[in-house]
Amino acid sequence: MPTPHRPSAPPAGRVDAIVLGTSAGGVEALTHLLPTLPHDFRPALLIVVHLPRHLPSLLVEVFSVRCRLPVHEAADKQPIQPGTVYFAPPNHHLLVDRDARGPSLALSADAPVHFSRPAIDVLFESAAAGYGKRLGGVILTGANADGALGLQAVKRRGGVTLVQEPSTARAPTMPQAALAAGEVDFVLPLEQMPAVLRAWGDGGAI
Amino acid sequence: MLDVATKEFDIELRLLLEALYLKYHYDFRGYALSSLTRRLAQAADHFGCATLSQLQDRVLHEPTLFPVLLDYLTVQVSELFRDPSYFRGLREHVVPVLHTYPSLKVWVAGCSTGEEAWSLAILLREEGLLERTLIYATDINPTALQSAEAGVYAVDRVASFTQNHQLSGARTSLSDYYTAAYGGAVFDRSLKSHIVFSDHSLATDSVFAEVQLLSCRNVLIYFNRDLQERALGLFAESLCHKGFLGLGARESLRFSSHEASFTPVVPEDRLYQKR
Ligand SMILES: C[S@@+](CC[C@H](N)C(=O)[O-])C[C@H]1O[C@@H](n2cnc3c(N)ncnc32)[C@H](O)[C@@H]1O
Numbered sequence: 516m517p518t519p520h521r522p523s524a525p526p527a528g529r530v531d532a533i534v535l536g537t538s539a540g541g542v543e544a545l546t547h548l549l550p551t552l553p554h555d556f557r558p559a560l561l562i563v564v565h566l567p568r569h570l571p572s573l574l575v576e577v578f579s580v581r582c583r584l585p586v587h588e589a590a591d592k593q594p595i596q597p598g599t600v601y602f603a604p605p606n607h608h609l610l611v612d613r614d615a616r617g618p619s620l621a622l623s624a625d626a627p628v629h630f631s632r633p634a635i636d637v638l639f640e641s642a643a644a645g646y647g648k649r650l651g652g653v654i655l656t657g658a659n660a661d662g663a664l665g666l667q668a669v670k671r672r673g674g675v676t677l678v679q680e681p682s683t684a685r686a687p688t689m690p691q692a693a694l695a696a697g698e699v700d701f702v703l704p705l706e707q708m709p710a711v712l713r714a715w716g717d718g719g720a721i
Numbered sequence: 722m723l724d725v726a727t728k729e730f731d732i733e734l735r736l737l738l739e740a741l742y743l744k745y746h747y748d749f750r751g752y753a754l755s756s757l758t759r760r761l762a763q764a765a766d767h768f769g770c771a772t773l774s775q776l777q778d779r780v781l782h783e784p785t786l787f788p789v790l791l792d793y794l795t796v797q798v799s800e801l802f803r804d805p806s807y808f809r810g811l812r813e814h815v816v817p818v819l820h821t822y823p824s825l826k827v828w829v830a831g832c833s834t835g836e837e838a839w840s841l842a843i844l845l846r847e848e849g850l851l852e853r854t855l856i857y858a859t860d861i862n863p864t865a866l867q868s869a870e871a872g873v874y875a876v877d878r879v880a881s882f883t884q885n886h887q888l889s890g891a892r893t894s895l896s897d898y899y900t901a902a903y904g905g906a907v908f909d910r911s912l913k914s915h916i917v918f919s920d921h922s923l924a925t926d927s928v929f930a931e932v933q934l935l936s937c938r939n940v941l942i943y944f945n946r947d948l949q950e951r952a953l954g955l956f957a958e959s960l961c962h963k964g965f966l967g968l969g970a971r972e973s974l975r976f977s978s979h980e981a982s983f984t985p986v987v988p989e990d991r992l993y994q995k996r
Binding site: 590591592593594604607608610611612613614616619621622623624625637640641643644645668669671672 | 724725726727730753754755758759760798939942943945946949971972973975976
């Protein structure tokens with residue numbers, strides 16, 4: 516596994532969206548992270564949390580009371596608004612589509628990937644195609660390897676990437692897999708992420 | 722699997738869709754690119770093509786490849802009484818109004834292998850409406866339409882079909898409508914005489930009948946916003962005044978300019994009525 520490192524340079528421009536993937540321990544990690552984002556946070560946040568397939572998701576209820584940003588369950592063809600949090604609904608993949616009217620969310624009932632639907636790779640790959648370098652990708656705690664390839668897709672398209680330092684993750688497998696798959700821009704514990712995410716949104720130095 | 726996160730893939734994807742349209746008159750150019758991307762990458766894998774350009778070359782020059790590719794491009798997943806609460810919504814809120822018409826036309830758009838059309842036929846029979854009804858069930862996938870018309874489903878699916886049917890507010894037993902033969906459940910021919918299966922594309926064809934109920938479920942989700950607009954335009958045109966529209970569980974009129982032409986009847990079940 517590569518040693519955690521700090522980037523040599525801040526991202527070149529600001530990002531319009533951040534994709535975030537997590538599984539085991541993810542809800543707890545997000546409870547630390549999402550409430551720290553200020554009300555004028557600019558990027559849209561698209562989030563996949565692996566959850567049991569047939570239960571209604573309580574993520575929106577849980578996080579809308581804790582966050583200063585609007586929180587929605589992603590709906591098909593919903594235009595993506597800045598400064599808004601979207602959670603993938605249970606049992607569907609969440610993707611990004613882009614047309615003349617700008618970026619929008621898409622849902623798909625295609626087969627699970629890595630036994631997961633929603634799958635993190637699916638979101639990250641489609642967002643990478645849709646946003647290119649104006650995208651940030653984040654992998655947090657989790658107990659499988661979903662997201663590792665997707666994060667590399669974000670990077671290949673010029674986006675900026677961040678992985679939770681595995682030793683600080685409740686379940687280190689997902690961050691470890693993401694680091695093993697290729698180079699990553701930031702490897703940080705949760706506490707240090709808000710400043711980085713804010714800087715991505717502002718395009719400023721970190 | 723081939724790398725979909727490249728600019729070249731985006732270019733090749735567009736070129737391939739153009740080629741399919743020019744050669745086979747199937748128009749996938751208005752589909753949501755995000756999910757086409759993955760399915761085409763899988764197809765390229767299946768055919769041993771390293772790029773979509775290679776796949777394009779082959780599908781242009783080997784017409785026998787096209788039906789297989791079509792199965793990758795169109796998703797054939799369905800069930801009898803899929804999302805039972807949708808059918809309960811129909812029974813409770815739509816059927817009473819349908820009883821006021823002397824004759825009925827129903828359009829199932831994107832019927833896949835037929836489960837939705839057969840479910841509606843059974844429901845309408847249970848509600849005493851089938852005798853006055855003609856159901857048009859349309860799709861673009863000829864293989865799916867053939868299975869739909871045959872109305873034979875694997876026996877191992879029947880248990881979950883039966884459960885769905887019960888949850889939909891069944892008035893009879895599902896077993897009244899099929900006979901077991903050749904390892905399959907063969908659905909009743911007397912239902913079949915009320916269903917017309919035919920080829921129709923929401924992307925390229927126009928309205929063919931005025932209907933009182935239009936069920937198009939889990940199809941719009943594969944379209945981009947412009948193509949969804951086109952399809953909903955066809956639906957608005959095809960539906961009679963106060964006609965009913967039903968969509969899939971994750972589809973809605975919320976992000977469409979056609980929203981204002983409909984009133985929600987059962988929003989959770991995606992049932993709407995034309996104003
Ligand atoms: C997932 S199935 C839905 C089956 C059924 N309606 C249900 O909800 O269970 C989607 C169907 O839409 C069909 N389809 C795709 N594009 C279409 C188009 N342009 N016009 C009509 N049907 C289309 C596909 O061939 C496929 O059979």
